[in-house]
Amino acid sequence: MIDIENTEIFQINKYTIKQFNKSSMNITFISDTHGMHDQLQNLVGEVIVHAGDVSGRGGLTEIEDFLNWFKKLDFKYRIFIAGNHDFYFENAPASDVAQLIPEGVIYLNDSGVSIEGIKFWGSPVQPEFYNWAFNRKRGVGIKKHWDLIPAHTDILITHGPPMNILDKTTTGLHVGCEELQDAVLKIKPKIHVFGHIHEAYGWKEIQGIQFINASVLNERYALVNAPIEHSVKS
Numbered sequence: 001m002i003d004i005e006n007t008e009i010f011q012i013n014k015y016t017i018k019q020f021n022k023s024s025m026n027i028t029f030i031s032d033t034h035g036m037h038d039q040l041q042n043l044v045g046e047v048i049v050h051a052g053d054v055s056g057r058g059g060l061t062e063i064e065d066f067l068n069w070f071k072k073l074d075f076k077y078r079i080f081i082a083g084n085h086d087f088y089f090e091n092a093p094a095s096d097v098a099q100l101i102p103e104g105v106i107y108l109n110d111s112g113v114s115i116e117g118i119k120f121w122g123s124p125v126q127p128e129f130y131n132w133a134f135n136r137k138r139g140v141g142i143k144k145h146w147d148l149i150p151a152h153t154d155i156l157i158t159h160g161p162p163m164n165i166l167d168k169t170t171t172g173l174h175v176g177c178e179e180l181q182d183a184v185l186k187i188k189p190k191i192h193v194f195g196h197i198h199e200a201y202g203w204k205e206i207q208g209i210q211f212i213n214a215s216v217l218n219e220r221y222a223l224v225n226a227p228i229e230h231s232v233k234s
């Protein structure tokens, strides 16, 4: 386990980040909208990625409301994973979930998709904390999920952060997943995006990997953070 807490955090100018490039795939990253998705504005790019917690309590009505908004966004590809609040996705039979996902929306659950040569992988699991959705025990229980991530992954989407990377709570605790840190530093995706720890929103580059905590809400569930835009070359 390396100490990567004290590396630089990129300056985030709220709602004004422009990293887009004409010759690359332009991706907008958001996370933890908790039902407030329709307040987001100026979402642009070819791909939008949501790293989980689309709802407040994870009921079907809330999930449907999110999906109705998400499917209409002006993007070529729309990808999302569930988070610890999104109970519906863990409790409903897989066939019901499959039926619910609208055309034009890609739902990842320990699964991947290749888009125009860029390989995405998504997983909703996070270390156990009380009794939320997609909780797994730290250690071997959660490592099983990270072992599924293909060695060639360009964009890794998880709901929770890796240990010591954009994972510090307001009480000063690092609550990220140790096993996920090991996995991501080995796999070296171009981008690892997550949310979950709202107050740790931001962007860091470590060992050539762009780490993005894309939580748009703060720890009080106020929408204060900008979607994060980034370009990726295939």
Ligand SMILES: [Zn+2]
Pocket (backbone or CB within 6 Å): 032, 034, 053, 196, 197, 198
């Ligand atoms: Zn959240």
